[in-house]
Amino acid sequence: MNAPSAKPNDYAAYPDAKGRFGDFGGQYVPETLMPLVHELDAAYAAAKADPAFQAELSGLLTHYVGRPSPLYFAERLTDHFGGAKIYLKREELNHTGSHKINNCIGQILLARRMGKTRIIAETGAGQHGVASATVCAKYGLPCVVYMGAVDVERQKPNVFRMNLLGARVEAVTSGSATLKDAMNEALRDWVTNVHDTYYLIGTAAGMHPYPAMVRDFQSVIGLETKAQVMEAEGRLPDAVVACVGGGSNAIGMFHPFLNDEGVKLIGVEAAGEGMETGRHAAAINGGRPGVLHGNMTYLLQDSEGQITEAHSISAGLDYPGIGPEHSWLHDVGRATYLTATDLESLEAFKLLAELEGILPAIESAHAIARLGDVAREVGKGGIVVLNLSGRGDKDVATVAAHLGMAI
Amino acid sequence: MTKARIDARFAALRSENRAAFVAYIMAGDPDYDRGLEILKGLPAAGADLIEVGFPFSDPMAEGPPIQRAALRALDSGMTLSKTLAMIAEFRKGDQTTPIILMGYANPLINRGFAAFAQNAAAAGADGLIVVDIPPEEADPLADALDAENLSLLLLSTPTSDDARLKVIARRTSGFAYYVSVAGVTGVKEADAATVAPHVARVRAAGGLPVCVGFGIKTPERAEAVARVADGVVVGSALVEEIAASLAMNETVTTRVLSKVESLAKAVRLARVASPTV
Structure with missing residues (x-):
């Protein structure tokens, strides 16, 4: 790591073209996913600049999210x-x-725009899982939510909510069986199902463009x-x-x-x-x-x-x-x-x-x-x-x- | 040595007109002593090159077999330093079999790329595969490895188009590694007929020998892939032998090396016109 990044003049101008906030961010993913990540980056940039996309998003935020x-x-x-x-x-x-629904609405519109037919997500407390299951139900898309087995146990009401919304909840037992392991498992799913699957990340982390995209939607x-x-x-x-x-x-x-x-x-x-x-x-x-x-x-x-x-x-x-x-x-x-x-x-x-x-x-x-x-x-x-x-x-x-x- | 050791091995294989058998093991699986014993036994069992995994807590591209191998290794106290120590120990008895380290970025970032490259070269490693460093992020690592004359092997996959293959080739030396299935290690099976045109694409992009891995479990499959590629990598099937022998209380080394023998034999026979052995 370099010394702490110099103070920028315009904080809102980040990340840079390589997905970096100073030294942080980037795209450390297996090669199999890189073409998809670039496709997502381009699709999001186009959607962000498209008034029709923004209008649809805004309408849903008003009338569906409240x-x-x-x-x-x-x-x-x-x-x-x-x-x-x-x-x-x-x-x-x-x-x-x-707040999780703000991001899910944005990303489900993007997934549809990209022609993806299957949605995966990770969840910790289950709030993002519920929000993902919700938007998938609304658009009739199959949804698999990866959730650590420990979290499945401590957030049972949300697991049931996801099931009611038609999502399949996969309890992840590897590692510490919490959010990071759910994310590992979601990435393994994505790398295996690259052609039809959209990974709906719930937080402003992961590889570029997710941190910037989730931030924008939130x-x-x-x-x-x-x-x-x-x-x-x-x-x-x-x-x-x-x-x-x-x-x-x-x-x-x-x-x-x-x-x-x-x-x-x-x-x-x-x-x-x-x-x-x-x-x-x-x-x-x-x-x-x-x-x-x-x-x-x-x-x-x-x-x-x-x-x-x-x-x-x-x-x-x-x-x-x-x-x-x-x-x-x-x-x-x-x-x-x-x-x-x-x-x-x-x-x-x-x-x-x-x-x-x-x-x-x-x-x-x-x-x-x-x-x-x-x-x-x-x-x-x-x-x-x-x-x-x-x-x-x-x-x-x-x-x-x-x-x-x-x- | 280093890059030279890989080049020399593939030159020798070319003169024998056969593909390489590349064995993957996880360093320290099931523990340091038995891991070293397996490592030392691999060349005689037929491994032409060896990939040595260094364990990481969150291996996002691995299927359950290598995930479990990493856990066994970590539970036994395996570290990056001990992995390099194991390679140095191996090198005392074998100066010709190339060793490629394979793992994830964070333990390397933690060490510092330059320090890692110096340590790895001193230990006698020849190359490095980092699953979560794609070409976009590879320059700092590639520069550090270049300084020590170590090879970086960036992975090519079914989703890499020709333009990406060229970018991958620019910072790859030693051999090209083609991941034959879109997926994690040890789950889907590679099909030789599907793999063949991709091997040709990868070879055309970089001119290096192409080894195929990520979906080869059986001698039959290894033999088929060895007809179309310059090398066949098997990992999950080997670490599964370790898991099975531990479960059945058998001698780990014997069982793993016997699996290596059967796979290596299949690879050696692949290009023989009428296999009679």
């Missing part, structure tokens, strides 16, 4: 923390219950937030906060603000049982750059370059890597990446339920766990927006188990 999602002033949460005004970007109110979050906060407050926020696993909800929120340097961008990684225990999923705070799943990025790895298992109460954050744009934003200092433990996130989960009547996804609860610190640092008179990326119905069994309750 966008724009509200920007909600969380008054009691604001009072509780005693700092900046807190707004919640309500992505959990989207169809299927998380940027509707930040674009709406910008307009909504301007309308509510007449100015931009002082900080935006989001949880980061692969980082799709965070980059969707951050990207439209990248060149607004007065807006602090704060990602929250999963610290699992605590950073000091080594049992966490914080790639930036506890990892080093390397290559996994097609891109150069921060990774949890041992001294030999073997990928180590991530640990988090949240299946959606239980991944040893992070999207390459986040790695770059960290290195150039444009975004800050904090951490929250399992226990802190459980407390935050309860806090939002009790103060605002909203059950957050346990993933999003990681961001809520650092929200008080951010709100107090910004201070009274300031504005902080938290991306509430998903709803917590899927997590009630996990939360109950940790509270020692049977349901």
